[in-house]
Amino acid sequence: MEEKSVEVLTPGPGEFALDKREYTGPNSDIERDLAEVLAGLIHVERVSVESHFFDDLGANSLVMAQFCARIRKRPDLPSASMKDIYRHPTIRSLATGLADAEPLPAESPVPAPATVVTRARTAQYVLCGALQFLFFLGYSFLAGMVADRGYGWVSAGSDAIGIYLRSLVFGAIGFVALCTFPIVAKWLLVGRWKPREFPIWGLTYLRFWTVKVLIHANPMIFFVGNPLYVLYLRALGARIGKGVTILSRQTPVCPDLLTIGAGTVIRKDSFFHCYRAHAGRIQTGRVTLGRDVFIGEKTVLDIDTSMGDGAQLGHTSTLYSGQAVPDGQRWHGSPAQPTEHDYLRIEPAECGTLRRAGFGLVTLLQVFFLYMPLMVGGAYLLLDLIPALHNRLGPGSVGFTSPSLYADALVLSFVLFFGFVVFGVVVLFTVPRLLNLVIKPDKVYPLYGFHYSTFRAIGRMTNIKFFKWLLGDSSYIVYYLRGLGYDLSRIEQTGSNFGTEVQHESPYLCSVGSGTMVADGLSIVNADYSSSSFRVSRASIGSRNFIGNNIAYPSGARTGENCLLATKVMIPLDGEVREGVGLLGSPCFEIPRSVERDSRFDHLRNGEEFRRSLAAKNRYNIRSMAFFLLVRWIYFFVLTVVALADVDLYDSYGQVLIAVFLVFSLAFTPVYFVAVERSIAAFRGLQPQLCSIYDPYFWWHERLWKVPENYLNIFNGTPFKSLIWRMLGVRLGSRVFDDGCHLTERMLTTIGSDCTLNAGSKIQCHSQEDGTFKSDRSTIGAGSTLGVGAHVHYGVTMGDGAELAPDSFLMKGEEVPARARWGGNPAAEMRDTPYQPAALAYEAQRDRPGRQTQSNGKMR
Numbered sequence: 001m002e003e004k005s006v007e008v009l010t011p012g013p014g015e016f017a018l019d020k021r022e023y024t025g026p027n028s029d030i031e032r033d034l035a036e037v038l039a040g041l042i043h044v045e046r047v048s049v050e051s052h053f054f055d056d057l058g059a060n061s062l063v064m065a066q067f068c069a070r071i072r073k074r075p076d077l078p079s080a081s082m083k084d085i086y087r088h089p090t091i092r093s094l095a096t097g098l099a100d101a102e103p104l105p106a107e108s109p110v111p112a113p114a115t116v117v118t119r120a121r122t123a124q125y126v127l128c129g130a131l132q133f134l135f136f137l138g139y140s141f142l143a144g145m146v147a148d149r150g151y152g153w154v155s156a157g158s159d160a161i162g163i164y165l166r167s168l169v170f171g172a173i174g175f176v177a178l179c180t181f182p183i184v185a186k187w188l189l190v191g192r193w194k195p196r197e198f199p200i201w202g203l204t205y206l207r208f209w210t211v212k213v214l215i216h217a218n219p220m221i222f223f224v225g226n227p228l229y230v231l232y233l234r235a236l237g238a239r240i241g242k243g244v245t246i247l248s249r250q251t252p253v254c255p256d257l258l259t260i261g262a263g264t265v266i267r268k269d270s271f272f273h274c275y276r277a278h279a280g281r282i283q284t285g286r287v288t289l290g291r292d293v294f295i296g297e298k299t300v301l302d303i304d305t306s307m308g309d310g311a312q313l314g315h316t317s318t319l320y321s322g323q324a325v326p327d328g329q330r331w332h333g334s335p336a337q338p339t340e341h342d343y344l345r346i347e348p349a350e351c352g353t354l355r356r357a358g359f360g361l362v363t364l365l366q367v368f369f370l371y372m373p374l375m376v377g378g379a380y381l382l383l384d385l386i387p388a389l390h391n392r393l394g395p396g397s398v399g400f401t402s403p404s405l406y407a408d409a410l411v412l413s414f415v416l417f418f419g420f421v422v423f424g425v426v427v428l429f430t431v432p433r434l435l436n437l438v439i440k441p442d443k444v445y446p447l448y449g450f451h452y453s454t455f456r457a458i459g460r461m462t463n464i465k466f467f468k469w470l471l472g473d474s475s476y477i478v479y480y481l482r483g484l485g486y487d488l489s490r491i492e493q494t495g496s497n498f499g500t501e502v503q504h505e506s507p508y509l510c511s512v513g514s515g516t517m518v519a520d521g522l523s524i525v526n527a528d529y530s531s532s533s534f535r536v537s538r539a540s541i542g543s544r545n546f547i548g549n550n551i552a553y554p555s556g557a558r559t560g561e562n563c564l565l566a567t568k569v570m571i572p573l574d575g576e577v578r579e580g581v582g583l584l585g586s587p588c589f590e591i592p593r594s595v596e597r598d599s600r601f602d603h604l605r606n607g608e609e610f611r612r613s614l615a616a617k618n619r620y621n622i623r624s625m626a627f628f629l630l631v632r633w634i635y636f637f638v639l640t641v642v643a644l645a646d647v648d649l650y651d652s653y654g655q656v657l658i659a660v661f662l663v664f665s666l667a668f669t670p671v672y673f674v675a676v677e678r679s680i681a682a683f684r685g686l687q688p689q690l691c692s693i694y695d696p697y698f699w700w701h702e703r704l705w706k707v708p709e710n711y712l713n714i715f716n717g718t719p720f721k722s723l724i725w726r727m728l729g730v731r732l733g734s735r736v737f738d739d740g741c742h743l744t745e746r747m748l749t750t751i752g753s754d755c756t757l758n759a760g761s762k763i764q765c766h767s768q769e770d771g772t773f774k775s776d777r778s779t780i781g782a783g784s785t786l787g788v789g790a791h792v793h794y795g796v797t798m799g800d801g802a803e804l805a806p807d808s809f810l811m812k813g814e815e816v817p818a819r820a821r822w823g824g825n826p827a828a829e830m831r832d833t834p835y836q837p838a839a840l841a842y843e844a845q846r847d848r849p850g851r852q853t854q855s856n857g858k859m860r
Contacts (some may be wrong), residue, residue: 024050033077037070040090049091054592061591062774062795065813072817072829082811086584086591115834117783117801118280119754120201125735128201129507135210137663144658150174154376164373173218182214185237192237193256193274195304195838199284200737200756205648206659208282209717212253225456226363227356227448233258233618241291243531245447248272250759254284260577261291261309265344269523269552271788272301276321276806277756277784281852283839290327294344297525297552300334300760300789300807304837312343315525315552316570316586318789318807320823328545332419332570334586334807334825345556349446351532359448363538405644407671413640417633429483432458436485436508442533452534455506455527462507470628472520473702474502474621475614487511489543494605494771495617496693498522499703506536513543513561519768521550528555530601542579546770550762550791560582564593564769568809568825585809594770605771613694620699628706631676638672639665659709665817669711674727674777677707677746685729686747688776698773701766706742716740716759725751733782740816743787743850745775745794752782754801760789767812774812781818805830 023046026032033047039047042057053059059067063086078098088097150170157163189207198204198445219233225247230240238255241262252258254274266272272295275284285303289295291706293307296315305319313319314332325331334338378394435454445451462484477498482488485507491497492515499520504510505527512518518541525540539555541547548567557571564582565571572578572588582591642664646657672685682705691697715721721738728746733753743749745765751757763786766775776795780786784798787806798804800817804821816822821830 023048024092026091028095030077030099031091031293034071034075034095035091037077038067039076041067041070044851047091049095051090053085053089055089057706061811062813064574065719065795065811066815069633069813069815072815079829082814083585083589083828084625086589101356115279115485115785115801115803117754118199119783120280120735122734125201125719127229128206131206132209132412132718133720135213136666137659140662141655143662144655146174146177146516147658148655150376151413163377167373167377167477169368171376174366174376175367175372178219179232182211183232185214186211186236193284195257195285197278197281197837197839198281199281200277201735205282206373210252212717215251215253216309221249221251221365227360228363231360231665243351243356245529245531246531246580251464251686252287255622257284257286257303259286259288261289261293264289264295265293265529265531267293267297267525267529270295270299270301271299271760271806273759273788274303275759276303276788277737277785279783279801279803280737280754280756283840285321285837285839292531296332296343297554298550298789300787302788302806303839304835310683314339314343314555314570314573316340316568316825318586318805318825320805320835321837333588334570334809335823336349337587339587343573346528346530346533346535347444348530349444349533351446351448355446355448359452386751406641407639409637412644413633413637417597417636421629424464425483428461428464432507433485439506439536441509441535442535442649446533447529447531455534458507459505461502465501467498468498468502469706469708470625472498472502473705474625475618476625481507481510485510489514493614494693495614495621496702496768509536509538509555511538511540513541515544516541516547517545517770518547518769519549519567522547523552525552540724543756548769564592565590567764567793568590568807570825584826610694613692616696617699620696620734621702624699624703624706627703632708634673635669638668670715670727672726673708673711674724677704677728680704680707681729681747686745686775688748690772693771693773694772696814701773709742713740739822747774748777750777750779751785754783755780756785758786758788758806763792765794776812 016051026035026049031043035047035049039045041063042059044628045691047057051057053064061082061666065082068080068085070081073602075280075752077788080094080098084094084097088094093712154163154166154170157166167814188210189258215236218232220229223229223232225245229246230244233252233255234240236255238252238258238260241264244260246266247268248270249268250273252270252272252274253418257274258272272287274287277283283303285301287301288306290309291306291313292310294312296313296317298316299313300318302319302321304321305323307325308327308329309312310328311325312330313325314330314567315335316334317332317336318334319325323336325336330339330341330343331337332341346539395819435458439455439458440450467480468477471480473496475493475495475497478488478491478493481842482497485509489512494517496517498518501520502518502522504524511527513623524539526537528535537555539553539557540557541553542561542563545559546564547553548565548569550568551565551571552572553571556573558573558577559565559571559574560577560579562580563578566582566584567588569588570586571582572583578590582593583589584591642661647659649657712721712724715724717737718737722736725743725746726732728745730743731750733751733755735753736751736755738757740759741761741763743763747764749763765778766773774794778792778794778796780798780803781800783801785802785803786792787808789807790804791808792804792810793812795813796810799818799820801819801823802816804810805821807825808823808827810816810822810827811823814827821834822828823830
């Protein structure tokens with residue numbers, strides 16, 4: 001494949017449209033200076049102050065981000081952001097806008113003082129990782145011991161009824177133990193959380209991490225959206241009122257600091273962890289929600305935030321630390337600001353305490369009398385009925401030296417794996433359709449009843465990730481989504497109509513217009529909730545749209561045809577229907593739909609050349625899908641071989657072999673998938689690219705996105721995550737703390753030492769807009785912090801010690817100076833005095849010996 005140099009993304013003399021407008025000279029020094037900077041960037045002799053950046057000069061957002069960066073390096077010029085560029089798209093209007101900007105208060109330092117990064121010692125870092133590994137070993141041995149005792153007791157049953165009853169008892173006891181163990185561990189290891197901070201990688205952090213892992217591994221996470229989940233949070237210490245509905249799977253790690261008033265609704269994909277990682281330290285803080293509060297989808301609530309009774313926070317919005325929404329007010333945006341729009345769009349229904357208690361009780365009965373016996377008894381029957389397993393339980397086994405071991409593993413893994421693929425497609429295309437017959441669009445149903453259970457079951461089944469992972473980024477994802485129930489109008493194939501990460505609440509009420517392309521991370525929100533009711537409505541995306549990454553698209557959206565919806569944009573629900581424009585930011589504002597430089601490959605999107613290229617891409621994608629099915633099956637085959645060998649030796653070693661299998665799986669999984677990814681890349685690094693999606697390079701690049709990576713989540717918050725990133729090609733410094741960051745192009749990413757990467761953050765070194773693919777390197781300087789849910793685009797440079805606020809979108813080409821604070825969507829410099837969390841005030845009251853005690857890991 002052809003590797004293009006970084007110069008493909010650098011503007012050159014022939015890359016811009018000729019400005020045919022009459023030249024207008026500057027009238028002021030600032031106009032002259034701004035014009036000189038832009039002329040030097042785009043390699044022209046002069047720029048008219050009345051020329052439109054995008055329409056007349058042919059610039060795009062990457063070029064203008066570089067323009068803003070050059071302005072910031074000039075102390076004699078006022079700072080400009082990308083939002084300023086879009087609002088004032090000529091030199092003259094920009095100069096006027098910057099001159100009219102409200103000056104900073106005299107008492108506000110410029111820039112605000114930077115946070116001092118806490119750097120752990122290497123020995124402390126290594127010790128923490130070793131203790132985390134020992135914790136997993138101990139947990140694995142405990143699980144093996146319990147499974148061994150349970151299997152022996154269940155297998156002593158005399159008949160089918162006896163096995164069922166024993167499976168019921170063992171499964172019920174095991175389920176209760178798994179649910180209560182994290183609760184007991186939290187109260188023993190931590191007690192009650194208070195606002196405070198402590199360094200990462202110390203002994204205090206180790207206790208914090210242990211509690212976090214146990215809370216996240218608790219099977220109660222499967223009861224999100226159920227009243228039982230609220231009881232679980234209360235048992236952990238959260239103060240939660242009556243009638244609260246929580247739909248987000250982001251479990252608060254410091255629940256003692258969470259207060260939720262009665263009747264509150266929290267939608268899915270919302271972060272309210274009650275802690276954050278910041279500059280090498282963990283800071284805990286309160287999140288307080290009053291009565292009847294509404295929290296929209298894809299929102300972030302930082303520590304020390306609050307919302308009054310009846311307040312609302314719209315989708316794709318953020319409350320920064322210190323922000324408080326007064327009673328009855330509606331806010332949206334990142335950071336949030338007041339709005340008039342009412343996000344609670346559904347009337348309540350009759351849903352009292354008795355209904356909630358009954359729903360929870362029925363759920364427990366299903367778990368105890370159906371799911372647990374099916375899992376435990378099913379495992380026993382699997383061992384007893386399958387010859388490849390049953391024959392190995394006796395003495396005289398030969399372990400890994402037996403050819404029959406591999407033959408049995410080959411047959412068993414093949415039947416189970418590919419049987420799941422075939423059976424799964426049949427079930428997904430039939431069962432949810434039958435269930436959907438009882439759900440009527442636009443009808444209000446009470447929560448926690450038959451219709452609610454049916455609706456949630458439809459969502460769980462049709463959002464299975466495996467098939468979207470397999471078929472995404474190809475022509476065949478269209479037919480899969482249509483089989484699920486999507487209304488896709490007349491299909492206009494591009495070969496990349498949808499990515500691999502698309503979710504919905506009901507596929508039968510999702511409409512996508514012809515010619516629309518969707519990147520990863522789209523969440524179609526076609527259900528409305530109150531604390532007592534829900535309603536499903538159609539969500540319609542217009543024709544010829546391009547949908548960027550990580551977008552929540554609700555029903556009733558005010559967007560029509562031919563729109564560019566930029567990454568992390570907040571889709572508007574009020575105002576006129578937007579058509580033929582681009583939308584960026586939260587809250588959103590209009591930008592150009594496209595520019596000249598972004599249409600250079602449009603000739604490949606129609607005609608005979610397009611048909612040949614699409615056919616070639618389809619053939620390549622078929623080979624990619626076959627390859628990754630093989631990759632997944634080989635992985636399953638290896639684990640099957642080890643499992644069968646364990647069964648061979650079970651009589652001799654029992655629970656030790658179960659623990660060994662768990663540890664082997666933990667170690668083998670990253671090594672295997674790292675080897676797969678590096679072999680696809682031929683053990684070479686990636687280079688920045690600018691090409692059409694019909695270029696064979698892009699098809700090859702798509703293969704890298706398909707390498708499974710969910711296994712990385714288990715390593716969050718440990719030194720092992722950094723080790724795996726290095727194996728994958730990331731240029732990574734020492735002692736990096738990664739609490740759940742996602743890197744799309746590992747070999748184009750550079751992260752300095754002592755960086756802090758929060759949960760839900762993402763560094764995306766590419767962009768795919770319509771038919772054009774672009775990628776470039778992104779660099780995060782030493783000691784920098786990415787907030788919860790922050791998104792960094794390609795071509796970005798963050799200086800040492802820089803901070804990016806939660807849920808911010810740092811656009812392509814931006815340059816963040818060292819020790820600067822940026823935030824917002826799109827991100828811009830934050831020059832106000834940073835809010836000091838209550839955790840810092842608490843620590844400030846302690847004397848030096850107290851701080852030394854904290855650094856030694858003692859919980860106070």
